[in-house]
Amino acid sequence: MSVPAPGELSSRLELSASAFRANVAAFRGVAGPSRRVGAVLKGNAYGHGFSEMLPLAHAEADWLYAITPNEGLAVRAFEAAQSAARRDVLVIGAVSAGEVVALAEAGVDVVVADRSFEAAVPLLRAKGLKASVHVHVDTGLGREGFTTTQLAAGDADGLAAARDVLEVKGVLSHFANTEDVTEQSYASTQLDAFGRAFEVLSRRIQVAPTTSRHFAASAAALVLPPSRFDVVRVGISLYGLWPSTETRLSSKVVLGELPTLHPVLSWRCPSQVVKWLPAGSYVGYGCTWRCGADTRVAVLPVGYWDGYPRLASGKAHVLVNGRRCPVLGRVMMNHLIVDVTHAVTNEAPLVATLLGRDGDESLSAETLAGWAQTIHYELVTRLGAHLPRRVVE
């Protein structure tokens, strides 16, 4: 069963193509001309919308990183429909042996992160297919990837014996602690482990010295130059968001000058109704808000179902006509009630900005996430997939 599409009176996301292009350009500047810039499209393109962001990312980035096999295949379908040139595409998430075959057929690269890759070998041979793979090394995140101990024990050696069907095109790893700190000592231990792992792989499965290495996500690409290797895998910052305040501070120190990141996303909502509530009126479930004076409220048809966090109740504001308007009472499943007494002069329909710029004010994903005691990564990826999305210049 599919989710019914929202009607016209629903909140919507605007995606700025020029902001995205500027962010890619900023990373090209940071990475330098010898390195390639890859765009991470996981989490429904960080909630921005996979199908809306794909044409932009495809036009701007050298590599595309998808999390699911279907997204990898969707890139190829997009290229076929547009008669566009093929980009390098890597599925960084889990894939079954059957999916390795389907992706090899489509020319989409996959990650080999543990011995389960061996199950795909006979299937590829039976079909006469060759898969391009990237060996994921767990250098200290404790997530997917061969640990250095596993590599030394020969867990990846099957790659040498399967050279007829598995071509090792890359070696990658992922950092555990680059965003939360301003010193990168743990990241350095991961870099050392990566170097050792690459040596082991060169020896045991004869990985070519030219095999592409990629390690850095947004934060490391910005603040840890030795992590940049051949390709940087940039997620959050291509959408115009700093990974963290610490990353921003460190970037200033490491790069000298802060690159400007432009938030790609704005979230706006037309009002369902604007009306006066007399002094003493209660607002919302639990009657947690009571109007101290006559209050002009706007009821907005947007709520936690759409990804507006309920934990922001009692703290959040939205923007109307460039003014901050407090969210009154609790965030509901499909509604927000905001105080627009001073933001408008009548009860005509209005448009509220939940994220983005309105006049001299702007509201960032970091701010809304902070009100909800979470991080902007979670906030944006939870924006409802059902919300209408529109790419603007």
Ligand SMILES: *Cc1c(COP(=O)(O)O)cnc(C)c1O
């Ligand atoms: C999420 C992810 C990235 C991108 O991280 P950002 O901090 O969003 O830039 C890169 N590589 C891997 C393996 C990831 O899981």
